[in-house]
Amino acid sequence: MLTGRPIPSVLGMIEVEQLTQQYGARAAIQDLTFRVEAGEILGFLGPNGAGKTTTLRILAAAQPASRGTARIAGWDVHRQAQAVRQRIGYLPEIPPLYPEMTVQAYLSFVARLKGVVAGDRPQRLAETLQRCGLNDRAQTPIRKLSKGYRQRVGLAQAIVHDPPVILLDEPTVGLDPRQLQEVRSLIRSLAGEKTVIFSSHILSEVSQVSDRVVILNQGRLVTTTATRELLQQGGWHYRLEVSGDRNPLAVLQSLDGVQSVQMQAQTGDRWIISLTSQADQEIGAAIAATIQQQGGQLWELRRDRPSLEEIFLRLTAPVPLNPSEEPAE
Structure with a gap:
């Protein structure tokens, strides 16, 4: 039985x-402090050991935090853990599968475990199998x-109970290019309908799926920004x-x-130079004017x-750490 009431959420579906x-x-x-709005897909980025898995485990109410707060749909992940678990779908990096079960039997078991009432299970199973492209594998043992x-x-076990929030920890690791595209398409299809955190250590991959990124x-939090704005943080490269x-x-x-x-x-009196501007600074005209003012000839810009x-x-460049501060995933 659930205890307590959700705290009204004025910031977002997920609040950290x-x-x-x-x-x-x-x-x-x-x-760490960040939020995820309802219906948003957030790319959760960082190199191996940055703390992504630890954060997702805390949000999934799988382990308590040492301090700080996190809320899912207004429910505190520590004090109201059971309420949180009913409202999330969680895919750890290694999926929690039972290899001897068929796909359909496994998903039926998960739906029952996650509280889907008996009368709703057939429809939820059918919709999940369809959405995840598993209809032709429904009777196949998972080990095969x-x-x-x-x-x-x-992914199917994470969405079979129709949760409003889905947490995906490195869901594309080890997949071939075709499988990558299929999983990305499935994640993108959840936009607007579910609130999703999708973790990865590959920025270009997350940029194809997410609305916003947390790095x-x-x-420690490095930045949180809209995906389309991230490129502007790098300035311009000039040759x-x-x-x-x-x-x-x-x-x-x-x-x-x-x-x-x-x-x-450098060859004779010719130089090839690489120049990088500060974030979002366009200085091409100033470069050309400077070369002309000192009597040079600009052959290419x-x-x-x-x-x-x-x-x-x-x-994510490494910074010096004290021996006692070595990070862990």
Whole structure:
């Protein structure tokens, strides 16, 4: 029997405030604060060991936090854990499958376990099998399924009871390109209908699925932003080919809005230079004007956005830690 009442949620379907998990002197996550709106798909990103799995376990009411609070649909994940478990679907990195059961028998068992009333089970099973592309595997023992189909069964057990919130921990690990596309399409189909946290360590993958991203590094929040805005955080990359009597490197380094300048090659009086601007600074005109002012000739000026991988690597660059602060997944 459930106790207590949900706390009215004015911020979002998922609310995390100052969440911290200590393992002795070591912090797996520290002071995390973020929210997820109803119907939003949130990409939960970070390198291995960043604290993604720890956070999802806490949100799934599978382990308590050392301190801080988290609420799902207004229910506190620690004090009202049973209410939270009834309102979430959780897919850990290794799906909780019973290999000797058939797909349909397993999903029927999960539906019963998660409180789907007997009269509703046939419809819920039929809808889930259809949605996850499992109709032609319904009577197949799970041990005979490929990894891609096992991931589908894992997703099916997370949604069979029609929860409003779904937590997916690295759901695409080990899948081939076709299986990746199928799982991504399934996750995208949940947008607007369910609130989803989808964890991964590959930014480009999450960008294809999520509305917004939260990036963790060594247990701490690095950034939370709309996926479409993430590229703007990386500034612009410029490639210049310049000729003249003077090396332009020093004068380019002094320009406002420049983050870094590197010499790539030099042949005679020609230089090839790589330049990166600060976040969202467009300085192409200033570069061209500077070269002309010092009497140089600009043969080429090419501008590109940094790749998602470059931005991710910059945001999650290792920082020095005390020996007692080594992060854990």
